[in-house]
Amino acid sequence: MAYFETEGGGHVYYEHFRGEKFPVVLVHGWGMSGEYWASAIEALQAEGHGAIIVDHRGCGRSDRDFADMSIGAIAGDVAAIVRQCGPERVVLNGWSLGAAVVVAAAEILGDRVAGLILTCGASPRYVQGEGFPHGGTAEDVLGICSAITADRPGFFRTLAEGAAGEGASEALIGWVERGFLASGPRASETLAGLATLDQRVLLSSFPFPVLSIGGANDAIADPAIAGFAADCAQHGTLVTLNTGHSPQLETPTAYNNVLIEFMRKLA
Template identity: 70%
Template sequence: MAFLETDGGRVHYDHYRGDHGTTMVLIHGWGMSGDFWNSAVEALADAGVGAIVVDHRGCGRSDRDFADMSIEAIAGDVAAIVERSGVDRVVLNGWSLGGAVAVAAAGRLGDRVAGLVLTCAASPRYTQADGFPHGGKAEDVEGIAGAITADRAGFFRVLAKGAAAEGANPALTDWFERGFLASGPRASKTLLDLTTLDQRDLLASFAFPVLSIGGEKDTIADPAIAGFAANCARYGRLLMMDTGHSPHLEDPPRYNAAIVEFMESLT
């Protein structure tokens, strides 16, 4: 367990070292924590691959009272943690909103980045725009903060049920609900960035491999976004899984095999 000290507070991360020349940086989805990556960390360790797991500002064991909760600020934390950890090459893996963080952090880290994994990511966009007919409407995202304030417990129960495909293990749904409820009161500020986020040019500029993993039954991030991301990237590849929004938790064996294979392909 370690903390990055910033001007606004402390950001928690764990660094699991491995023998592989490249480390995977795991960036969780909105309102969650690094604990939701534990299965992936175990699979990477079995393959000799190290991992860095980051808790967003306002989530997990990071401080709650940051003034700046933006995606760019979280990406800056990720980049600073990578530099502090002393690893030379990383693959950034972002789930949901963490995918947008991963893309932004990759833009900051430059030649340190060997690859990118987007897991049901909210990137390169999350809402509809010219040339991007996928996702929802900006006003829907804008309404989430108010809905959370009005009925935090009720909203998060519904959201937890949507974080995996219908019929998912109830224990998983309960875990999601506990994760959302544990997030800080300012975490919803991060979501507002998704109304205008546009990473199409940045994603297209990357000269390293990108694996975009989507869930065919995803009701939180339009599955078409995963395909768009794979086509947008210069060296993109798409893997669609028979899951909802959380393939790494709904089908860990297949998901973990895919990310280990991706890491091994970079050697």
């Protein structure tokens, strides 16, 4: 475990699991932490790949009091941590809001990026807009911030039930709920960025393979977003799993098989 010190003196938590093959950078969804990638790390290590996890600003073990909590700032942290760890090539894998982070980080890292994975991603857009009829509205996203302030434990319990997927065990729901509850008081500022996010041009510019993994029963991110992302990318592939918003938690074996198959094609 280690901390990356930002220019402003804040500390971003990360872990670097080394392997003979190039690593996958695993970026969690909003309000979560790197611990929710444990099964994927095990699968990658068994295949000889390294893994790097990063806790967003305001989440997990990272500091809470950053002046800038934006998606772009978190992407800058991810890119800086990759450079600090030193691999010449990486695959970036972002879950939910983390997908928006890795798309932005891919632009910064340029030729270091061998591939991109969007896991139930909130990218290239999360809300409806011109030429994009999917998802909810900007008002919906901004309303979440108010709902968190009004009833933090109640809202996060409901959100955990949605994120864990239909029929999830109480253990899984509780695990996800604890992640949300542990997020900092200003983490909603990061979430608010989804109200205006538009990465369509950026995603379409990438020359490397992009794997978009969607959950057929996703209640958090419209499943149509995953298909749109795959179509938007120059070299995009869509895989739809019979899960909700968290396939790496709900059906880890099936998810890891898809992940490893993608990695083998890049080797």
